Amino acid sequence: MFNLLAQTASGEFLEGLRAIGAGLAYGLAAIGPGIGIGLVVGNAISAMARQPESAGMVRTTMFLGIAFTEALALIGFVVFILLQP
Amino acid sequence: MNLLAVDFPPVNQLFDWPSIWFEGSLFAVNKTVLIYLSSVVVTMVLFVLAGRQNETLVPRGVAHVAESGVNFIEESVVMQTMGPDGKKFMPFLTSMFFFILFANITEVIPFIQFPANSRMATPITLALLVWVIYNVVGVRSQGFFGYLKNSLFPPGVPKFLYLIVTPIELVSTFVVRPFSLAVRLWANMVAGHLLLVTFAVLSATMWAAGGLGFGGALFLSFPMLILMTGFEILVSVLQAFIFTILTAVYIAGSMHAEH
Numbered sequence: 001m002f003n004l005l006a007q008t009a010s011g012e013f014l015e016g017l018r019a020i021g022a023g024l025a026y027g028l029a030a031i032g033p034g035i036g037i038g039l040v041v042g043n044a045i046s047a048m049a050r051q052p053e054s055a056g057m058v059r060t061t062m063f064l065g066i067a068f069t070e071a072l073a074l075i076g077f078v079v080f081i082l083l084q085p
Numbered sequence: 086m087n088l089l090a091v092d093f094p095p096v097n098q099l100f101d102w103p104s105i106w107f108e109g110s111l112f113a114v115n116k117t118v119l120i121y122l123s124s125v126v127v128t129m130v131l132f133v134l135a136g137r138q139n140e141t142l143v144p145r146g147v148a149h150v151a152e153s154g155v156n157f158i159e160e161s162v163v164m165q166t167m168g169p170d171g172k173k174f175m176p177f178l179t180s181m182f183f184f185i186l187f188a189n190i191t192e193v194i195p196f197i198q199f200p201a202n203s204r205m206a207t208p209i210t211l212a213l214l215v216w217v218i219y220n221v222v223g224v225r226s227q228g229f230f231g232y233l234k235n236s237l238f239p240p241g242v243p244k245f246l247y248l249i250v251t252p253i254e255l256v257s258t259f260v261v262r263p264f265s266l267a268v269r270l271w272a273n274m275v276a277g278h279l280l281l282v283t284f285a286v287l288s289a290t291m292w293a294a295g296g297l298g299f300g301g302a303l304f305l306s307f308p309m310l311i312l313m314t315g316f317e318i319l320v321s322v323l324q325a326f327i328f329t330i331l332t333a334v335y336i337a338g339s340m341h342a343e344h
Binding site for chain 2: 056057060063064067070071074075077078081
């Protein structure tokens, strides 16, 4: 392992680390918002099922909640693009 | 057969368009600028044509599109967030909705196939415009210190917690809001464009490879491309709607003090 590291040029090594970091950045950033969007939509659906007459208001609020949660995943996506070698 | 050697273009090449006219000057025009100009023109022509039509009970054609758009913004954006006070923001919100929608929907229009909002310039400009508007509305309706007090010291919080809450509110209201508003629109469009390019390149490469790849393109990646195109139509409309409704929520939050 260390022999291999010694043989690689430091520039290449950094580029490899950067590629790994970019991949991990998006993957890890998608976990939390995935759970969060699931919670938001699930609760919105159960609210709509209990009170169908308030479905319009619930839907608007659901989109708002999705937008706020999704922003975190998108920031991970932006970091992914910025880290691209 | 070389299925794995898909030649994916570098990301910069997908979003950087060469200038068509006035190359090198400040007013260089490329595909993105042309899409923006045409979406401005389409929005204006839509509403001017609709306004010139005689008023009838059942609107037809352009007037129908314009009236249902205005109705949609009024019922599901303004009335849900600002209430009747927000009627004066209707023209701004409606034109912004249609402008963003037309600049997004070019993502799936054949032979254009580029979402203009996947370049950061216009989303950040719109977001800064929204930032200026909600701050001005807040100062005008609550006074400068009242607005600061209401946005930095939300009521109903125990006194000692203000040590934590006030810095968070300061950063999230005045710094992060325009940034996240712009990034939300921009990153969604970039992600959609990358997704469509991925499946298009994959389909073309597999189709050209022949044999097993031909079947894969026919039954896997090409149906996925069609599915994703439909999904991106949804995303374009939804992002225009979300940008508009978040603008309305921010304006409503600075118009009425929280209780």
